[in-house]
Amino acid sequence: MRMKILVFGGSGRSGQVMCRFVRQTGAELLAPLHGECPLENTRAVSDMVLSSGANLVVNCAAVSGLEACGDDPLRAHLINAVAPAAMALLCRHTGARFVHLSTDYVLDGRRAGLKDESTRCRPGCTYAESKREGEMQVMEAFEESIIARVSWICGNPDKPGFPESTVTKALAGQPLSAIADKTSLPTDAEDIARAVLMLAADSSAGGIYHLCAQGEPMSWWDCATIATDEAVHLGALSAPPEIARQKLDEVPFFREPRPRHTAMSCKRLAQHGITMPTAEESIRRAVRRLLRERG
Numbered sequence: 001m002r003m004k005i006l007v008f009g010g011s012g013r014s015g016q017v018m019c020r021f022v023r024q025t026g027a028e029l030l031a032p033l034h035g036e037c038p039l040e041n042t043r044a045v046s047d048m049v050l051s052s053g054a055n056l057v058v059n060c061a062a063v064s065g066l067e068a069c070g071d072d073p074l075r076a077h078l079i080n081a082v083a084p085a086a087m088a089l090l091c092r093h094t095g096a097r098f099v100h101l102s103t104d105y106v107l108d109g110r111r112a113g114l115k116d117e118s119t120r121c122r123p124g125c126t127y128a129e130s131k132r133e134g135e136m137q138v139m140e141a142f143e144e145s146i147i148a149r150v151s152w153i154c155g156n157p158d159k160p161g162f163p164e165s166t167v168t169k170a171l172a173g174q175p176l177s178a179i180a181d182k183t184s185l186p187t188d189a190e191d192i193a194r195a196v197l198m199l200a201a202d203s204s205a206g207g208i209y210h211l212c213a214q215g216e217p218m219s220w221w222d223c224a225t226i227a228t229d230e231a232v233h234l235g236a237l238s239a240p241p242e243i244a245r246q247k248l249d250e251v252p253f254f255r256e257p258r259p260r261h262t263a264m265s266c267k268r269l270a271q272h273g274i275t276m277p278t279a280e281e282s283i284r285r286a287v288r289r290l291l292r293e294r295g
């Protein structure tokens with residue numbers, strides 16, 4: 001039977017790549033735009049899932065900006081918690097698989113080191129609270145759901161992540177700075193799409209998964225250094241640019257608190273035979289893709 005996959009948030013950074021990946025597998029793709037299915041409208045969500053005939057629903061939609069969530073907590077709660085729970089409930093009803101993307105920001109980020117799925121959660125801002133609420137409501141609505149916690153998405157040149165933005169600035173000769181005292185693991189959206197589809201195809205998969213690139217936790221400064229190094233290696237930059245080290249607490253436009261140490265290890269993913277590349281490889285690949293696209 002040909003797979004039919006419904007993707008919410010298909011215009012977003014991860015959603016665009018998810019949609020491309022789904023098409024490449026030969027599966028039938030349904031990807032309603034925001035305006036066609038606004039997630040605050042539960043009737044629209046219900047009609048979409050029920051009429052789709054999808055055997056897999058992937059939710060890449062979210063209010064993903066921390067400040068946007070802080071400015072409108074009700075909207076954050078509706079889109080990041082209520083809507084995914086409704087999707088999960090509807091999937092339980094139709095028998096479809098359900099995969100929901102969540103975030104490393106739900107974790108307790110006070111201590112350094114890699115965190116596996118048994119690490120306690122301690123959301124410290126409206127975004128993280130709404131995402132954690134979403135995780136819990138999704139599992140309560142349909143316990144066979146898959147929740148994939150992802151981090152620092154890159155690799156989509158049309159919706160650049162931090163490595164691509166850094167290289168773009170460097171190519172324009174702009175001054176560079178990056179936060180050096182906060183760590184995670186930048187992850188290629190293509191690897192997220194691949195792992196999500198592999199998990200969804202595995203009938204033994206369910207519950208919360210950490211889904212990110214592997215390696216030692218790195219800061220945005222490390223990430224910027226690797227990204228510009230790759231641009232030098234490819235001949236796009238003549239020399240490594242200077243990158244000023246910033247402190248998390250000194251960024252003026254961050255109004256919401258960010259957890260400091262949220263790099264994840266993918267213990268449960270590995271139990272399903274799914275491996276992820278290193279964050280360094282993911283960053284270099286994202287830069288290669290960006291430069292290829294720019295010609």
Ligand SMILES: NC(=O)c1ccc[n+]([C@@H]2O[C@H](COP(=O)([O-])OP(=O)(O)OC[C@H]3O[C@@H](n4cnc5c(N)ncnc54)[C@H](OP(=O)(O)O)[C@@H]3O)[C@@H](O)[C@H]2O)c1
Pocket residue numbers: 008009010011012013014015033034035037038039040060061062063064065079101102103104131150151152153154159
């Ligand atoms: N980006 C990261 O580095 C990162 C890190 C950790 C976790 N995550 C998680 O990964 C997931 C995907 O993130 P992303 O960066 O790909 O998100 P994104 O680029 O911000 O895209 C969000 C998507 O959701 C849609 N959307 C937002 N509000 C909606 C509404 N009310 N009704 C319908 N659609 C709506 C957007 O459509 P429009 O653009 O048309 O509004 C867009 O397609 C999210 O769950 C996020 O929390 C992301």
